[in-house]
Amino acid sequence: MPGFNFLILQFCLLGYVFVCSSAWRVMMPSHLKGLVGSCLVIPCRFDYNKYPPQRPDRVVWYQYVSRGYPLVYDDWYPTYVTYDIFRGKTQAYRSGYGKTCSLKIEPLTWSHHRQKLYPWVDPENIGKSTHGFYDTTVMIEVVDTADPPNLQIYGAKKVGHSVDVHCSVYHTCPTKPPTLSLNIPHGNQDRTPVELTDGTFKTTLKATLLIENDSQRVVCSVQYPTGHTKSTSSNINAECSILPLTISSTSNEFLEGYPSKVTCTATYTCSKHRPTLTWSYGNMPTSTATTKEAQWKTISTLTFTSSANDPGRSLTCYAVFSNGERQETSITLQVKKPLSIAPVIAVPLVVLILIILAVVLGVFICRRRRHTEDSMKPPPRPEKRNSFWNKLPRRQGNAVNLSVGYSNNPNTIISGSNFSEPLNLSPED
Incomplete structure (x- = not known):
């Protein structure tokens, strides 16, 4: 029975270790490739449902070997890193995730090729009996060729x-x-x-x-x-596109006998599909131009002169593209006759004659009225008349004043010599 009891004891110990190990898990890739000369970040996370760590931010990295625990990274004891390939080249890489154990190696050298590493979280409190961290390792592969984008x-x-x-x-x-x-x-x-x-x-x-x-x-x-x-x-x-043909004119109606511009536009996305544009009225002058904006456009402009036989007919534009595709579009002609020139000239002429007659009549009436008003005015007073004697030149000194005036008495004449004589007027005088 002692052998059986020993077997039972071993089974219990293995069960205990399995239960403790299943309480913890470490998640990181088993294989990671890095470019020589660059840096390498080994992403690592951990989780648990039992035996929480006292220092979850305390992470130590080791090199996986058959015997011993060669130190790769320990921020508490950096001098304990014995291998030169890791000393001064490793550090913890923190991310937004709380339970992280990532390691960064920079620069990555050929000495790191095929090195096998593993982390240990809170090694002072989480022992190997709680979780075997060395069971989750990562293998480093160093390459000198970058992957294409x-x-x-x-x-x-x-x-x-x-x-x-x-x-x-x-x-x-x-x-x-x-x-x-x-x-x-x-x-x-x-x-x-x-x-x-x-x-x-x-x-x-x-x-x-x-x-x-x-x-x-x-x-x-x-x-x-x-x-x-x-x-x-x-x-x-890319796939090329050809848009429907369009036709437009400067007016909806055409004046008989007068030229008008009509345009036909072909729109397409590839220059190799440039079309040839023709009109149903081929005997009239046309011009063609090709432009490139967001799309290619070939525009044909027709100088169209309508006749008396055109009303109700169709004016058609034809397009033949280089890939063989054909399109056409048309408009129905609406033609009106031009106005006769006689009414156009007669109306302004009549208006002009009426204006001239009105002006002449107005001038005649104004002159007639002014003549009537002048004939009805009284003659000017004698003192306001200019005497012939007043206009003669006068000598100074011994000159005789021959000016004549009137007094209040109508029979008296007042002269410039200061004498007065009665004026006797009789019918015989």
Whole structure:
């Protein structure tokens, strides 16, 4: 029975260790690849449902070997790191997640290739009887060739439409991510790496591309801080579009015998589809021009002169594209006759004659009225008349004053010599 009791004791111990170990778990990738000269972040998280640590922020990293516990990182005892390949090159990498045990190695050298490491959380309080941390390890692989970026294009690939371009790169150094670039105009680069479930990080550059040609090349390039470069390209074979033909004129009605401009416009997205435009009235002068804005346009301008037989007929524009596609569009002619020139001239002439007659009549009436008013005025008073003698020149000194005046007595004349004589007027005088 002693042997049986010993077997029972071993079984109980193994069960205890299994229960304690299942109370803890450490999550990190078993294999991780890094670029030589760059940095390497080993993402690590832990969780538990029993035996919580007293110092969850206390994390120590060891090298996995057959015997002993060679120290890789210990912020309490950094001098205890014996191997030169890790001394001064390791540090804890903290993220937003609380229960983290990540390790950063910088710079990554060839000496780190195929090294096997594992973390230990709160080693002063969590012993190997609680959890065997060395059961969860990660193998480091060092490479000297960078991975090319990943290029993805989303949206309808049609000329004249826009598509979304995503240029992404996977790496293991979030503190110094590689730089992405595109051969097209783009917005701000998203430099915040996203941690993936496999332990790597992803940096993405996003842009919007307007497809202008039926064949367009997009190139995504990546440059690492170590100087390594890679690129990925993609050819966009876009679908060309041809829009319906349109026709327009300067007026809805045409004046018989007078020229008017009519335009026919063909709109298309690829220059190789440039059309030939013709009209149903081919004997009239035309001009054609091709322009490029957001889309290609070929415009034919017809100088159309309508006749008396055109009302109700159709004016048609025909387009034959280089790919063989044909289109046509038309308008119904509405023609009106021009006004006769006689009424056009007669009306203003009559108005002008009436105006002239009114002016002449007004002048005649004004002059007649002024003549009537002048004849009804009384003659001027004698003293207001200018005497002939007053106009003669006078000598100073012995000159005789011959001025004549009137007194209040009508029979008396007053002269300039200061004498007065009665004036006897009789019918005989």
